[in-house]
Structures are given as C-alpha cells and as structure tokens.
Amino acid sequence: MSNDPFDPANWDDTEPSAAPGAPAPILEPFYLEGLNPQQRAAVEATDGPVLVLAGAGTGKTRVLTTRIAHLLGTGKSWPGQILSVTFTNKAAREMQHRIAQLIGGVADGLSWLGTFHSIAARILRRHAELVGLKPNFTILDADDQLRLLKQLISAAGLDEKRNPPRALAGLIDRWKNRGLTPDRLNPEDNHSFADGRGRELYTAYQERLATLNAADFGDLLLHNITIFQREPEILAQWQRRFKYILVDEYQDTNVAQYLWLRLLAQRWRNVCCVGDDDQSIYGWRGAEVGNILRFESDFPGAKVIRLERNYRSTGHILGAASGLIKANEGRLGKTLWTEDALGEKVQVTGYWDGEEEARGISDAIEGMRGHGRKLAEMAILVRAGAQTRAFEERFVAVGLPYRVIGGPRFYERQEIRDALAYFRVTVQPDDDLAFERIVNVPKRGLGDATIQQLHVLARGRGISLHRAAGLIVETDEMKPRPRSALRDLMTGFERWRAIGGDLPHTELAQTILDESGYTAMWQADKSAEAPGRLDNLKELIDALAGFENLTAFLEHVALVMEIERGDGTQDMVTLMTLHGAKGLEFPVVFLPGWEEGLFPSQRSMDENGLAGLEEERRLAYVGLTRAREKAIVSHAANRRLYGQWQSAIPSRFIDELPGDHAQVEARPGLWGGLSERGGFTPAMNDSDLFGSRGLSPGFQRAAQNRAAGPAPRVGPRTLDLNADYVTSSDAGGDFKAGERVFHQKFGYGRISHIDGNKLDINFEKAGTKKVIASFVTKA
DNA sequence: CGTTTTTGCCTTTTT
DNA sequence: GGCAAAAACG
Numbered sequence: 001m002s003n004d005p006f007d008p009a010n011w012d013d014t015e016p017s018a019a020p021g022a023p024a025p026i027l028e029p030f031y032l033e034g035l036n037p038q039q040r041a042a043v044e045a046t047d048g049p050v051l052v053l054a055g056a057g058t059g060k061t062r063v064l065t066t067r068i069a070h071l072l073g074t075g076k077s078w079p080g081q082i083l084s085v086t087f088t089n090k091a092a093r094e095m096q097h098r099i100a101q102l103i104g105g106v107a108d109g110l111s112w113l114g115t116f117h118s119i120a121a122r123i124l125r126r127h128a129e130l131v132g133l134k135p136n137f138t139i140l141d142a143d144d145q146l147r148l149l150k151q152l153i154s155a156a157g158l159d160e161k162r163n164p165p166r167a168l169a170g171l172i173d174r175w176k177n178r179g180l181t182p183d184r185l186n187p188e189d190n191h192s193f194a195d196g197r198g199r200e201l202y203t204a205y206q207e208r209l210a211t212l213n214a215a216d217f218g219d220l221l222l223h224n225i226t227i228f229q230r231e232p233e234i235l236a237q238w239q240r241r242f243k244y245i246l247v248d249e250y251q252d253t254n255v256a257q258y259l260w261l262r263l264l265a266q267r268w269r270n271v272c273c274v275g276d277d278d279q280s281i282y283g284w285r286g287a288e289v290g291n292i293l294r295f296e297s298d299f300p301g302a303k304v305i306r307l308e309r310n311y312r313s314t315g316h317i318l319g320a321a322s323g324l325i326k327a328n329e330g331r332l333g334k335t336l337w338t339e340d341a342l343g344e345k346v347q348v349t350g351y352w353d354g355e356e357e358a359r360g361i362s363d364a365i366e367g368m369r370g371h372g373r374k375l376a377e378m379a380i381l382v383r384a385g386a387q388t389r390a391f392e393e394r395f396v397a398v399g400l401p402y403r404v405i406g407g408p409r410f411y412e413r414q415e416i417r418d419a420l421a422y423f424r425v426t427v428q429p430d431d432d433l434a435f436e437r438i439v440n441v442p443k444r445g446l447g448d449a450t451i452q453q454l455h456v457l458a459r460g461r462g463i464s465l466h467r468a469a470g471l472i473v474e475t476d477e478m479k480p481r482p483r484s485a486l487r488d489l490m491t492g493f494e495r496w497r498a499i500g501g502d503l504p505h506t507e508l509a510q511t512i513l514d515e516s517g518y519t520a521m522w523q524a525d526k527s528a529e530a531p532g533r534l535d536n537l538k539e540l541i542d543a544l545a546g547f548e549n550l551t552a553f554l555e556h557v558a559l560v561m562e563i564e565r566g567d568g569t570q571d572m573v574t575l576m577t578l579h580g581a582k583g584l585e586f587p588v589v590f591l592p593g594w595e596e597g598l599f600p601s602q603r604s605m606d607e608n609g610l611a612g613l614e615e616e617r618r619l620a621y622v623g624l625t626r627a628r629e630k631a632i633v634s635h636a637a638n639r640r641l642y643g644q645w646q647s648a649i650p651s652r653f654i655d656e657l658p659g660d661h662a663q664v665e666a667r668p669g670l671w672g673g674l675s676e677r678g679g680f681t682p683a684m685n686d687s688d689l690f691g692s693r694g695l696s697p698g699f700q701r702a703a704q705n706r707a708a709g710p711a712p713r714v715g716p717r718t719l720d721l722n723a724d725y726v727t728s729s730d731a732g733g734d735f736k737a738g739e740r741v742f743h744q745k746f747g748y749g750r751i752s753h754i755d756g757n758k759l760d761i762n763f764e765k766a767g768t769k770k771v772i773a774s775f776v777t778k779a
Numbered sequence: 780c781g782t783t784t785t786t787g788c789c790t791t792t793t794t
Numbered sequence: 795g796g797c798a799a800a801a802a803c804g
Contacts (some may be wrong), residue, residue, distance in 0.1 A: 087793095087794075088794075115794065116794075142794095224792080283793085284792065285792075285793065383790090383791070383792085384790050384791045384792075385790070406793090443780090447780050561794075577792065579792045579793080602791090603790085604792095641795095642788090642795065643796080
C-alpha cells in the first residue's frame with residue numbers, strides 16, 4: 001500500500017477536517033477561464049444540491065470536470081471524497097481523461113469515479129456477507145443469467161416456450177431497477193409471468209444466486225440499498241466518505257440508482273446532478289425521467305442551472321431539433337441557442353427502397369470525400385442495430401472503409417466467453433455456470449447424461465458441480481471413458497491452480513488454453529471464422545497483461561463489457577445506433593430509416609403508447625443534435641423486413657421538422673401516381689397494408705399474441721425446490737459395512753468398505769465398485 | 780454422443 | 795431472410 005494521501009485505501013473513515021493541505025486560493029484559477037456565466041455558476045455552486053440542465057452540446061462534461069478540478073483546487077475536498085458516477089464506461093473514461101488533462105496527476109486519486117455498477121460492486125465486496133455472499137462473488141452476465149433462469153423455469157415444471165426465460169429476465173431486471181426485492185413485490189406485479197408465479201421464480205432465482213455466490217447486474221445496486229437500509233452504521237460510514245457527489249446523465253437513472261444516491265447524499269447534501277430531460281432515451285431500461293423532473297422537491301433548496309448555449313451545431317440544425325422536440329409534453333423546457341451561423345438546412349430525402357437509400361448515402365459520402373471531407377467526420381445513425389446491414393453490404397461492394405460501433409461485443413464472443421469460463425473455474429472452482437460451460441468444450445465425450453449425473457450429486461449433497469466432479473471421478477459411477485476424461489480435466493485445473501502461484505498470470509492463461517486443448521480445438525477448425533477466433537484469444541491474453549492478476553481481470557470484464565481497441569488510425573465512416581451515439585458528435589450525420597413503424601418504432605408505441613412515442617422523439621432529437629454542420633434525414637418507401645417487402649410512409653418526425661430549418665427534397669412520384677421505375681406504385685404492392693390499415697409488424701404481432709389465447713391449464717403445480725435438493729439417503733454415514741444395498745445401475749450388492757461418503761460394494765452381478773453413498777439405497 | 784436438418788423467432792436500445 | 799436452438803438422424 002502506498003503513502004499517497006489521495007489513495008482511498010489509505011483513507012480512514014474519520015471526519016474529514018476542513019481543508020486538507022489546501023493550496024493557496026488563486027484569484028482566477030486557470031480552469032475557470034473560458035466558461036460562460038452559466039457554466040461557471042454550475043462549477044462554483046459547490047455546496048448544497050444542484051441540478052444542471054444541460055442541453056445537447058452545451059459543455060456538460062466540461063462543467064463536470066471543471067467542477068471536480070474546482071473542488072480539489074480550492075481544497076474543499078480530497079480526491080477520495082468525491083463520488084462521481086456515470087452511466088457508461090465510455091463516459092467514465094472520458095471524464096477521467098479530461099480531468100487528467102485539466103489538473104494532471106492529482107486526478108489519479110479520484111478512485112470513486114466510475115459507473116453506478118462498478119462503484120456499487122466495489123462497495124458490495126466490502127459487505128458481501130451481509131447479503132449472504134462472499135467477498136469474491138461472481139458477477140453474472142446476461143448469458144449466465146439466462147441459462148440459470150432457464151433451468152429454474154423447467155425445474156418449476158413450466159413450459160419454456162410459453163414462459164420464455166428472456167421475459168422473466170426482463171421482468172426481474174425491471175423489478176430490481178425499481179428497487180424491489182422479492183418480499184417487497186406488490187401482489188399485482190406478480191401476475192405478469194407464468195400465472196402469477198413470477199415472485200416464486202424470482203425468490204428461487206435469488207436463492208440460486210446466493211448458493212452460486214453470484215450477483216447479477218441489478219443485484220449490485222439492490223444489495224447496496226438493502227445493506228444501507230439495514231445497517232445505519234455502514235451507511236453512515238459511506239455517507240461520511242463521500243463529501244461531494246456528482247452524477248452524469250441524471251435523466252437516465254432508475255429508481256434503484258436514485259435511492260442509492262439519495263441514501264449516500266443525505267449527510268452532506270452536496271450533490272450535483274447533470275442531465276437533459278430531452279435526451280432521456282433509456283425508459284425501456286427502467287430510467288425514470290421523473291427523477292430529474294422531481295429533483296427540486298427531492299432536494300429542497302436545490303439550485304437549478306440551465307446550460308442553453310450550444311457550442312456544437314449550426315443554427316438550422318438546432319432549430320430543426322428544437323422544433324421537433326417541442327411536440328413532447330412534460331419537459332422542463334430549455335431554449336438552445338448558438339452564436340454560430342445558420343449553416344445548411346437539415347436535408348430530407350426520400351428513396352424508393354432501402355437499397356437505393358444505401359446507395360444514395362454512400363454516393364453522398366463519396367461526394368463529400370471528394371471535396372476534402374474525412375470519412376471519420378461522417379456517421380450514419382440508425383434506430384436498430386440490424387439496419388446497419390444494408391449499408392455494410394453497399395460499403396463492402398464499393399470498397400468504402402467503415403466501422404460498426406456496438407456490434408457483437410468482444411467479451412460476448414463465444415471463444416472469449418469460453419476462455420473466461422476456464423479462468424473463472426481456475427480462480428473460483430465453485431463457479432458452476434462457468435464449469436458447465438466448458439466441461440465439454442472442447443469435446444471430451446461428456447454429454448448431457450454425464451452432466452445430469454453431476455447435477456444430481458451436486459444438488460443432493462449441496463455442493464458445487466466442480467466438487468461433485470472431484471468426488472465422482474474417485475468412484476466407478478461413470479463409464480471409464482467419460483470418467484477418465486473428467487479426471488483429466490480435474491487434474492488440469494488442480495495443476496493450473498498450483499502453478500498459478502509462480503507463473504505470471506498471462507502465461508498461466510496461455511497455459512490453461514493450451515493444455516485444456518481449447519487452442520487446439522480452434523486450430524483444428526477449418527471454418528472461415530476460426531483464425532479470427534484465435535486472434536481474439538491472443539487479444540484477450542494481451543488485454544490480460546494490463547491487470548494485476550486473473551481475478552482483477554475477471555472483475556473488469558464483468559463490469560466493462562468492451563475492450564480498448566487501438567484502431568482509430570484509419571479513416572472510416574462510423575455506423576451505429578442512435579442510442580450508441582449519445583454523447584458523441586460528428587460534422588456530418590446521416591439519419592436513415594425515418595419511416596412510420598421503424599422510427600418511431602411500432603413496438604415502442606404499442607408497448608408504451610404516448611410515452612413510447614415521446615421517447616422515440618427524444619431519440620430523434622439526440623440524433624439531430626449529434627450533427628455539427630450537416631444533418632441528412634432519409635426514408636424509403638419500401639423496405640424488406642423479415643424477408644418480406646413492406647411499404648411505409650415517411651415518419652411523422654419528418655413532418656414535425658419546422659419548414660424554415662429543413663429542406664425536403666420533393667419526390668412526389670414515390671407516393672401515389674406512377675413511380676419513376678416501372679409502372680406500379682407502392683400502393684399496388686401486395687403488402688401495402690402497412691400503415692394504411694394498421695397492419696404494421698408490431699400490430700400483427702400484438703394481434704397474434706391476443707389470438708393465442710390463454711394457456712391450457714395443466715393443473716396447479718407449485719415450485720418445490722426441496723424436491724430437487726433432497727435425494728434419497730443424502731447422508732453418507734448412514735450405512736454400515738456388510739449391509740445389503742441397491743444401486744440403480746449395478747443392482748444389488750453388499751458394502752465391503754466405507755470411506756466417508758464413498759462406499760466399496762461387492763455387487764452380485766457387476767463385481768466390486770466404488771460408489772457414492774447418495775446413489776445407493778438400503779435393500 | 781455428435782452431426783445434420785428443421786423450426787421458430789426475430790430487429791430496439793445496455794450496465 | 796438469417797440465425798440459433800430444438801429435433802431428428804446416424
């Protein structure tokens with residue numbers, strides 16, 4: 001441990017004294033230079049609750065970072081006393097980076113700058129035992145979570161088709177986001193899944209997590225809240241520590257995050273929330289715009305500061321975006337302005353179909369490139385990830401370099417998850433989910449039957465699969481082939497754990513992948529993607545080098561699902577979703593697919609009505625305000641969806657763009673009348689029903705769901721976990737030597753020797769076998 | 780037990 | 795139309 005006073009590890013929890021080692025106050029600190037009056041007010045209002053309403057492009061991050069510099073510079077606080085939370089890892093990195101630029105190394109002590117989840121995880125590790133976990137608990141990702149729920153659903157005797165694990169995952173997530181533990185669930189919440197068995201499954205899920213020593217994402221915050229509410233002493237300790245709290249993107253916080261913040265902020269009440277209600281686009285994930293709308297009543301006496309001067313976009317772009325967002329109700333209201341020139345109007349273009357749209361946009365991109373624009377200055381922002389496909393195809397065809405942001409993420413790739421599972425089992429043998437993932441990868445001849453056997457034993461004895469495997473390979477329960485395969489794997493893990501002490505962890509990781517046969521598996525694979533996967537594994541080992549040990553790396557991976565990639569050198573067009581673009585800016589922004597049903601998404605409107613529509617509109621607002629100089633909106637009359645042609649009318653958002661800021665390229669030929677190509681209009685297309693008669697995909701889906709009718713009743717069944725856990729003759733010591741017993745596979749026999757829970761038995765037909773006690777009953 | 784064929788579902792958005 | 799999981803086959 002260092003002597004660094006900024007290192008929180010060296011920080012005791014005693015009351016901080018007034019101004020620890022404060023540098024002499026400077027009359028006009030350098031970092032305040034160049035701030036506008038509102039920004040400056042937001043920076044200098046250090047004490048008491050502050051809400052900063054920061055419109056798009058108004059210097060929000062600058063205010064946050066400068067405020068931190070100010071807190072440190074005036075000696076009001078140590079770095080370790082500042083809690084600054086962001087929503088995404090990207091934002092956290094960005095802040096860290098910019099503070100370092102501003103004040104240099106002092107920023108290193110800001111160890112409580114991070115995402116809600118990463119900070120909550122750190123706090124939880126210190127008090128894990130209070131919620132029935134060990135400090136080294138695993139953080140489950142979506143995939144693990146789903147597999148677990150699947151097991152629970154079938155254990156409850158429910159049909160997976162009718163009760164999809166995904167739906168349950170979503171439900172539990174929403175409950176957790178609202179701060180609801182199973183015991184706090186309202187009766188009416190309970191009816192939304194499997195005939196009101198949601199709560200039962202939720203409870204079972206939490207129990208499973210506890211036995212697995214695991215927490216999912218929602219738990220990180222929820223457990224924090226539980227601890228804070230139950231242990232006032234612990235809460236007080238954290239409250240004392242965090243003298244200043246800063247929150248980025250406050251409009252995106254959910255109820256759990258809000259509760260967490262409010263608990264922590266209660267002592268000093270120095271909480272500064274920055275956000276923009278017009279950019280709230282995560283309602284589907286539990287974000288409560290209400291949090292920001294209610295701020296003043298939650299924190300009486302709060303200062304509200306509006307940042308309205310935009311430094312990013314031209315007048316026309318700002319005017320178009322402002323005009324659009326006016327259609328929403330229940331806003332706090334801001335009027336963005338700029339001293340910039342009006343610039344070009346937002347251009348709206350109609351196309352015949354999606355292919356023509358992709359062609360048109362790629363032509364426009366090449367045109368601009370011809371006029372000296374860099375590709376990196378241009379971005380295409382789409383509503384849904386799948387929409388990037390059409391552009392990718394076109395760009396590949398014409399050889400235009402592009403990058404897709406947010407596609408399948410590095411740590412979600414199969415080979416990476418497999419490798420990580422090996423590491424997890426090495427570090428934490430009891431991680432059943434990881435164990436299950438790799439027992440038979442590469443193929444070792446350990447199929448369903450073997451795994452089932454392990455499960456039965458593990459549940460019967462209340463131990464992990466890994467330990468069950470350790471036991472069972474000592475016996476003759478298994479056929480020789482799977483048995484020796486399993487034993488090899490187990491000795492492998494033992495060896496890796498043993499050498500882990502001396503070997504650098506990167507080498508250990510490499511050894512694990514090599515010796516387990518995992519690397520060889522992909523080397524032997526002749527498919528096209530195998531080389532890429534091997535590259536990814538190499539990259540994984542490289543990434544590992546940046547961490548102290550495997551454990552630290554695994555923690556990082558669980559919370560930061562992305563990897564820092566050193567691209568950036570090549571000039572490329574950026575392709576991403578509107579959600580992914582929040583917080584970014586580009587000189588030129590293309591906004592394709594503005595069609596009713598696609599954007600605004602039919603599904604959002606079906607599921608959330610007006611609120612859904614307004615969120616879509618905010619998304620459109622976010623999209624437009626990403627542009628500095630040029631925004632180009634487009635829509636297509638026909639689009640292929642699920643392999644079927646659908647025709648669509650232009651998005652209502654296009655109509656809502658004020659005419660004096662938008663230029664609509666008139667192409668009346670596309671709707672009604674004859675089109676330029678061929679003699680028929682979209683109206684004659686057999687699938688024109690979209691929109692005109694309400695048969696959009698979402699509507700059809702909704703209709704089908706309704707038509708599906710109630711589930712056939714299978715009689716009342718209750719989830720009885722005990723039934724699974726208590727198997728016959730659980731206790732091993734119940735047998736005596738010489739006793740006659742029965743075994744499912746080997747038949748009758750007599751016990752010749754007892755070794756703990758392992759029995760040597762002379763079977764009448766099968767000969768002498770070593771067998772686990774729980775597989776035997778008294779005859 | 781592992782491979783091939785068939786089905787069914789899907790396109791929001793992410794820590 | 796494409797992809798992943800289930801089913802069917804060897």
